[in-house]
Amino acid sequence: MSGQPILLVTGLSGAGKSTVLKTLEDLGWEVVDNLPLVLLDRLLDAPLPAGAGEARQPLAIGIGARTRDFDPDRIVRRIADLRDASGLDLGTLFLDCAGAELERRYSETRRRHPLALDRPAADGIARERELLQPLRDFANRLIDTTTLTANMLAQQVREEFGGERLGEPTLAVMSFGFSRGLPRSADLVFDMRFLRNPHWVPELRSGTGLDAEVAAYVAGDPAYREALERIEGLLLLLLPRYRAEGKSYVTVGIGCTGGRHRSVHVAAALAERLRDAGFSPTVFHRDLGAAPQDSLEGKPAGV
16 A cells, blocks of 8 residues: 555535546546545555556545535544555645635536535635635645636646656557548548558558558658658647647547558558657557458559
C-alpha cells in the first residue's frame, strides 16, 4: 500500500467535486464517492482486482456533508493517523467557492442545498462553510472554483494530477478499405488511394502491406515520404491538444481501396513514427484478411 497516491476530495456543495472526481476517473484514478468513514480502512486494505499486477492505481475518495457519519474533526484525525501509521501518500483537496457564486449555481440548476432543504441556499452555504472549516484548514491543496467553468476546472485537475502518462489518450492506428465502409470509431481519416497500388502488380497482389516487397513498392511512390511526414506532423500537433481537452480515445484511420496493401503499410509506418515521438499507439488492420478482388480496386493507373 505504501506509495499509492490517495487523494481525499472535499469542499463546499456545488463547488465542483463531481467534476473533479469524474476528471480523475478519466485520468485513470480509481474513484469512490461518499464513502462512510468506517469503511475507509476496509477499502484501503482490499486486495487488488485480478489482473491488476502489483501496482495500485491512484485512489480518489470523495467526502462531503452528505457522506454518512460525516464529522470533519474526526476525519482530520483519522487522515492524520492513517498517514502517520502507514506511510500512505495521502493528500486532501478542498474545493472552495464564493457564496454568491454558489447561490447563483443553485438558482440556475434549481437544486436544493443539502443543508438547507427547506430554507434559502445561502443558509445552507453558510452552515456548510462553518462545518467544513477543519477540513479546509487541514487540506494541503485548495482550488477556488469561483471563476472557473466546469471545463476550466477539469483542465486544472488534468494539469495537476495527470502525472506523466495518466490521462494520455488511448491511441489506435487502424488500416481499412473504403470498399468495406468507413470505420465508425475513427476520429481522423487519411486516404492512401493516391499512392500506387500493389494490387495491380501480379507478384504483389496476394501479399499484404506487412510484406517487405509490398511495403517497398508503396514506399517507392514519389509522394509517399512527404505525405507521411505531413500526416505525422499534423498528429503531433493534434494529439497533445486532444489530451488537454480530456479526450480518452483517439483512433486514426488509414484507408485504401481494399484495406490490404497501402493502408496496412502506411498504418504500420505511421505507428512506428509515433512511437519514436513518445506515443504508444495500438495498430490493427480491419480488412487485412479480406480476399483481393479486381472489381473493388477500380482500374490500374494509366488505363
